[in-house]
Amino acid sequence: MNNQSATDGKRSATNNQQRATSPDLPLLSFKGKSGQPATNNRLGVRLHGVKLTLESEHAPLLAYAAEHLHNLVEPASANPDLVVRCLWSQGEWDAAINPFAVDGELNVIGKRMLGKTDDLIWLDTLRMKGLQLRFRRDPGCWNFEVAYRFHPRKEKIDHLPEYEYKRYFSLMSYLVYYPLIWHLENFRGWTILHASALSSASGGIMIGGLGGVGKTTTCVALMQRPGLKLISENIIFTDGEFIYPCDEPIRLDDGSLAMLGENPQGLRVMHFPEGLKDKALFHLDPASRAEKVKPAALFLPQFSPRRYLTALAPEIAAEKMTAMNRLTRELDDYGWYAAALEMYWPRPGQAAKRLEVLRRFAQNARCYELGIDRKAGVAAVVEDIFKTLS
Numbered sequence: 001m002n003n004q005s006a007t008d009g010k011r012s013a014t015n016n017q018q019r020a021t022s023p024d025l026p027l028l029s030f031k032g033k034s035g036q037p038a039t040n041n042r043l044g045v046r047l048h049g050v051k052l053t054l055e056s057e058h059a060p061l062l063a064y065a066a067e068h069l070h071n072l073v074e075p076a077s078a079n080p081d082l083v084v085r086c087l088w089s090q091g092e093w094d095a096a097i098n099p100f101a102v103d104g105e106l107n108v109i110g111k112r113m114l115g116k117t118d119d120l121i122w123l124d125t126l127r128m129k130g131l132q133l134r135f136r137r138d139p140g141c142w143n144f145e146v147a148y149r150f151h152p153r154k155e156k157i158d159h160l161p162e163y164e165y166k167r168y169f170s171l172m173s174y175l176v177y178y179p180l181i182w183h184l185e186n187f188r189g190w191t192i193l194h195a196s197a198l199s200s201a202s203g204g205i206m207i208g209g210l211g212g213v214g215k216t217t218t219c220v221a222l223m224q225r226p227g228l229k230l231i232s233e234n235i236i237f238t239d240g241e242f243i244y245p246c247d248e249p250i251r252l253d254d255g256s257l258a259m260l261g262e263n264p265q266g267l268r269v270m271h272f273p274e275g276l277k278d279k280a281l282f283h284l285d286p287a288s289r290a291e292k293v294k295p296a297a298l299f300l301p302q303f304s305p306r307r308y309l310t311a312l313a314p315e316i317a318a319e320k321m322t323a324m325n326r327l328t329r330e331l332d333d334y335g336w337y338a339a340a341l342e343m344y345w346p347r348p349g350q351a352a353k354r355l356e357v358l359r360r361f362a363q364n365a366r367c368y369e370l371g372i373d374r375k376a377g378v379a380a381v382v383e384d385i386f387k388t389l390s
Helices: 004-020 059-072 153-161 164-187 215-223 253-259 314-327 329-344 352-365 378-389
Strands: 044-048 049-054 082-090 105-111 113-116 119-122 130-136 141-150 191-200 205-208 229-232 237-238 242-245 251-252 267-269 282-285 295-303 308-312 366-372
Touching: 044 059, 044 164, 049 059, 049 164, 059 164, 082 164, 105 119, 105 130, 105 366, 113 378, 130 164, 130 329, 141 164, 164 191, 164 329, 164 352, 191 215, 191 314, 191 329, 191 352, 205 215, 215 229, 215 251, 215 253, 215 295, 215 378, 229 237, 229 242, 237 352, 251 253, 295 314, 295 352, 295 378, 308 314, 308 378, 314 329, 314 352, 366 378
Parallel strands: 049 082, 082 141, 205 295, 295 366
Antiparallel strands: 044 049, 105 113, 113 119, 119 130, 130 141, 191 205, 191 229, 191 237, 237 242, 251 282, 267 282, 308 366
């Protein structure tokens, strides 16, 4: 078996630090729900009881993280479940260089992976240029490192001086959400779904499916009905019995905003540099959202020349949801990320448990395929959904 010396890792890490001179971008006034920005290069995060400490020497990134994560931010724990450190640098990127300092020799796991018993390094994920990952299993805590090499084209920076913040947005997945989702899946037995969800007197109403089929528009239309409150706009968790929110920024286009009107109830504008996103970003007021809800009905919409509502058998719905997760870029990226951890530190039966949770979830909710006729308008969609709840 081939080996790589730790010397390369130490030398490249030193070179990386010497070259890591980020431009003096404006440090926007980003703060978490506590009203205080990150301090001591650390930020505490908690999602459904899982504690993560985010560390970085790059102050603008941590300040942005405090705003992006908002409701999840808390003082850093003395005993976190996960510690994630971001190594931010600037300049040309070479995927063959190991930016992480390691002790001892590393086995070559594959073309882009190095590792030893409690250490796995991923030199090129093929998902985000400039991104390299390290996973380390330590007693009582998982330590992850995310190295990112920022090297935009000059014309991009000339046109969008704050383009760096777009990279911050993308990195939140690798720095916070993917580690937390992986921990909840592997140690709590939960799984994720690409779906919007609202709470109602009847239970949770979920709008699943691929992008571009009207999930958010339908969700926003349902929010106008008395007694319905948003749980999540994009991703939810389930343990098979309940659904839980994944607290992340809510993205709304002009059409959704027009439906909600001025000052939409329960939503707070998330600060983000203008011109970098084609949707407005919001945070949901935690007081407006239930922490867990029994599932009532799942709808999988698609645009059609006619309105229809077709019941789905639970086993069919579970298979469709599994496939839709894989066909959704951000969840497929997460699956790619989690596969590295599960390949290196396998937990027997984990893949089967994930499917079993989805099957149990589908058995606890009435599942439908929802045909949306654009000509009939969104009011007709809401009407069809409410027919199933009465």
